[in-house]
Amino acid sequence: MPEETDVVVVGGGVAGLITARELGRKGLRVTVLEARDRLGGRVWTDHRLGRDLEIGGTWLHWVQPHAWAEVNRYGLEVTRGPRPEEAYWLAGDEVRTGTLDGFMELIDPGMRRLLEGTMHHIPRPDKPLSNPELASVDGFSVQDKLDELDLPVEEYRANEAAWVGHFNAPLGDGAFTSALRWTAATTGSWHLMHEASAVFRLASGTKSLVEAIVADTDAEIRTSTEVSRIEHDTDGAVVTTTGGERISARRVVLTLPQNLLGDLDVSPGLCAEKKAATAEGTASKGVKVWIRVRGPIKPFFAYSSASHPLSVVRTEFLGDDDAVLVSFGADASRISPHDRDAVAEALRVWRDDLEVLEVTGHDWMADPHSRETWLMQKPNQLTRYFAAQQRAEGVLHFAGSDYANVWAGFIDGAIESGHRVARDITTTLT
Incomplete structure (x- = not known):
């Protein structure tokens, strides 16, 4: 016989953890199943290049009400990278230099x-x-x-x-x-x-937010537990993991991103709009690269163009004898965040005086538990699919930054969606 709980939350990212916390406060038994060996989903603080780096989602702001409420709830400190003193950009093939204000x-x-x-x-x-x-x-x-x-x-x-x-x-x-x-x-x-x-960004990294939420919930959280199948009817659902565990629940919350959701084995199947959105995929398919260079250097930022493998780079950390830059490119297939020589060559579009010591990052497009970076929709997806992506299907509910109203693709959006789904479930179960 399957074990029993009130709600299974599939995914231990920020949306799933917020959902679990809020449902637990209403007295519901919640089990969180996370396929990765860590919590946080597409936010991930990891110690690399001598610093705690944000491998995924990073930035937040006081105009993002849900994220800022969590900052205040847990007393988290917010900081920023050094203000750029130099700017580089392109005019055709010519490099221009100036200031942030000038750009x-x-x-x-x-x-x-x-x-x-x-x-x-x-x-x-x-x-x-x-x-x-x-x-x-x-x-x-x-x-x-x-x-x-x-x-x-x-x-x-x-x-x-x-x-x-x-x-x-x-x-x-x-x-x-x-x-x-x-x-x-x-x-x-x-x-x-x-x-x-x-x-x-958070001074102690996004891990501080994840840890604070986890400490504030009594949900049972299982990492390295991937869901293989969900069977549901009007009374509830049975969730089966790749390890053969079976969990019966009155409600299930799915927090998979758009590029994964429609491929999940669900019976009866998900609606046509959710499947179509997965089949089309999101627009975002880029790369985030962290770069340690020899210092000292002045903090700078630079923009190139869409045709370059790295379109944006800026200084995020300054040391006495080094600096760490963060950079972005439009297409992860064009440059690896682990290829130091390719990254060094990409930086030369602006300047050839930087000695690249180390590089790092994560290929989110190849990650089987994301297959996307942050949500940016393709043309027509908002009006064709968004309402259906948010909509519950019987006892199945859908949370995640991809399905947020205001700051979709951000930490704030993940929190917003978690609150929305938790509210919807508690109105029917409590």
């Missing part, structure tokens, strides 16, 4: 024009589908809309590289509405959106 002034006209209709298209970011006319722009990519602006080459390349950094994807794959969603979350301000998505 922001360069991209400001293009950003404003690209995003000027944000609050018309998405007047309520907490209800991203509230505008019935949204489908009229959901079919466009960011590349489509950027090309319409007919910017001078220097402005175009700078704007292009900035969006590649945000999307972690080729811009022809990324939906224009994904850019609108991020900017709507900051009431149309691209400056604030840029800051909220790429500056502030």
Whole structure:
């Protein structure tokens, strides 16, 4: 006979842990099943290159209400990397140098024009589908809309590289509405959106948030436990693991990201929209690379273009005799985060005076438990699939940053979705 519990949560990332914590507070028995040998999912603090590095999700901000509530709940300290003193970008094949303020002034006209209709298209970011006319722009990519602006080459390349950094994807794959969603979350301000998505981080790493949530829940948490099959009916579900364990539950919460969810063995099967979203995949397929270089150096940032293997790089840690940079590229298949020579060559598009000592990262696209980085949707996915992705199917509920309303793809979105699903379940079980 299967063991029994009230709720099984599949996935021990932030969304799953928040769900478990909130359900436990209502007196429900919760079992969390995590396939990896660690908790956190796509947030992962690991000690490499002499520092505690964020291998996955990193940044948060006080305009992200759910994440900031957790920061205050647990008294977590927030910090940031060093402010850049130098900036590098491309004008065609020519490298330009300047300051952070100068670069922001360069991209400001293009950003404003690209995003000027944000609050018309998405007047309520907490209800991203509230505008019935949204489908009229959901079919466009960011590349489509950027090309319409007919910017001078220097402005175009700078704007292009900035969006590649945000999307972690080729811009022809990324939906224009994904850019609108991020900017709507900051009431149309691209400056604030840029800051909220790429500056502030937890001083003790995202592991401090994960550890705090785990310590605050009485759920039974099992790592290295992968789910192989879920059978469900109107009364409950039986979850079977690859190890042969069978757990009977009144409700099941699935926190798998979009690129995995539709492939899970579920009987009866998931709806057509969830399966189609998985089959299409998200736009994001990029790479995050950590780079240790010989120091001392001045803190800097640099943008290249979508055609380069690394489009964005900036200083995140400074030491007496070294520095650690974080960088992003649009396509993980073009550069390995473990290939020091290739990374050193990629940096030379801006400067040839940096001695690369070590590099590291994680191939999230090849990771069988993610197969994506952070959520950036493809054209038409928001209006075709999003409502169905959030929708419960009988006793099955769906949480995860990919299915958040406001800050989808962020830690804040994972927390938001965990609260939403926990609330939905407690209204029927307690």
